[in-house]
Amino acid sequence: ATPMSIMVGVGKGATAGVLIKDAASLERFEKVDTLVVDKTGTLTEGRPRVTAVVPAPGIDEATLLSLAASLERSSEHPLAAAIVAAAKERGLPVHEVADFRSMTGKGVLGGVGSQLVSLGNAAMMRDQGIALGDLEGRADEFRRDGATALYAAIDGHPGGIIAVADPIKVSTPQALESLRADGVRIVMLTGDNRTTAEAVARRLGIDEIEAEVLPDQKHQVVRKLKSEGRVVAMAGDGVNDAPALAEADVGVAMGTGTEVAIQSAGVTLVKGDLAGIARARILSRETMGNIR
Numbered sequence: 001a002t003p004m005s006i007m008v009g010v011g012k013g014a015t016a017g018v019l020i021k022d023a024a025s026l027e028r029f030e031k032v033d034t035l036v037v038d039k040t041g042t043l044t045e046g047r048p049r050v051t052a053v054v055p056a057p058g059i060d061e062a063t064l065l066s067l068a069a070s071l072e073r074s075s076e077h078p079l080a081a082a083i084v085a086a087a088k089e090r091g092l093p094v095h096e097v098a099d100f101r102s103m104t105g106k107g108v109l110g111g112v113g114s115q116l117v118s119l120g121n122a123a124m125m126r127d128q129g130i131a132l133g134d135l136e137g138r139a140d141e142f143r144r145d146g147a148t149a150l151y152a153a154i155d156g157h158p159g160g161i162i163a164v165a166d167p168i169k170v171s172t173p174q175a176l177e178s179l180r181a182d183g184v185r186i187v188m189l190t191g192d193n194r195t196t197a198e199a200v201a202r203r204l205g206i207d208e209i210e211a212e213v214l215p216d217q218k219h220q221v222v223r224k225l226k227s228e229g230r231v232v233a234m235a236g237d238g239v240n241d242a243p244a245l246a247e248a249d250v251g252v253a254m255g256t257g258t259e260v261a262i263q264s265a266g267v268t269l270v271k272g273d274l275a276g277i278a279r280a281r282i283l284s285r286e287t288m289g290n291i292r
């Protein structure tokens with residue numbers, strides 16, 4: 001491509017809300033045959049809300065949510081924001097936390113008053129040696145609905161479940177459809193639970209899923225697909241997506257996402273609308289003189 005055609009392509013992209021940082025991304029986009037896409041904040045809005053609070057026997061809903069919010073106040077995870085907001089809406093107290101710890105891709109823990117409280121996924125509970133019992137089946141019901149179910153533990157015993165749901169962006173189904181029609185294979189990549197991931201994927205017609213992937217493993221999924229000869233675009237919004245965005249042939253960050261993700265990607269979709277990916281492919285073809 002000539003410098004002039006690249007300038008034209010970058011300009012057209014900018015007008016359409018597709019910011020192209022480097023010429024290489026624009027040149028490569030037409031060759032992309034696989035889109036690896038993060039779930040939370042990329043396929044979904046990334047503004048989760050608490051949809052259910054299920055305390056274990058002997059604990060009440062308000063206490064469970066109040067303890068959870070106390071911990072999550074110190075976390076920057078989107079799930080944390082949902083839990084803090086839910087406690088605030090219900091006028092519940094939020095307490096000081098001693099020895100707060102955040103386990104990446106798993107959850108949070110700390111001391112609230114005299115109690116040791118933890119909140120997170122099954123791996124988090126396993127690490128804490130918590131026997132979940134009946135709670136597991138209950139959590140799976142929420143997950144089959146596409147929600148993220150978090151377990152709480154209080155002083156070594158199950159404390160209950162908090163279900164959090166994150167709606168699919170209205171623009172997502174159409175955007176994936178046009179990419180598929182253009183021959184792009186879609187792979188969902190998420191740190192979230194497999195059952196939740198499958199429920200969301202089913203609604204979007206996605207049949208390739210990499211779930212329960214720890215943040216530091218996300219880029220390896222991209223690397224593996226590349227080693228199989230695929231040309232991979234990765235779309236994501238989070239700090240934990242940054243290495244995968246950098247590893248991909250073309251990294252696509254959501255403009256609504258974190259600064260780290262935007263810096264690691266060659267392309268940014270200003271409004272986080274995935275339709276920009278199909279548009280970028282067309283621009284790439286035009287730029288490379290391969291208009292069909």
Ligand code: ADP
Pocket residue numbers: 038039040072075076077079080104105106107108119120121148149150189190191192193213214215238240
């Ligand atoms: P994603 O790839 O969906 O952005 P993450 O890797 O950030 O997911 O997190 C994976 C899982 O770890 C979450 O679905 C959740 O179960 C758990 N988790 C991570 N951070 C927290 C937190 N602050 N509070 C509770 N659970 C958390």
Ligand code: MG
Pocket residue numbers: 038039040041042236237238241
């Ligand atoms: Mg995300």
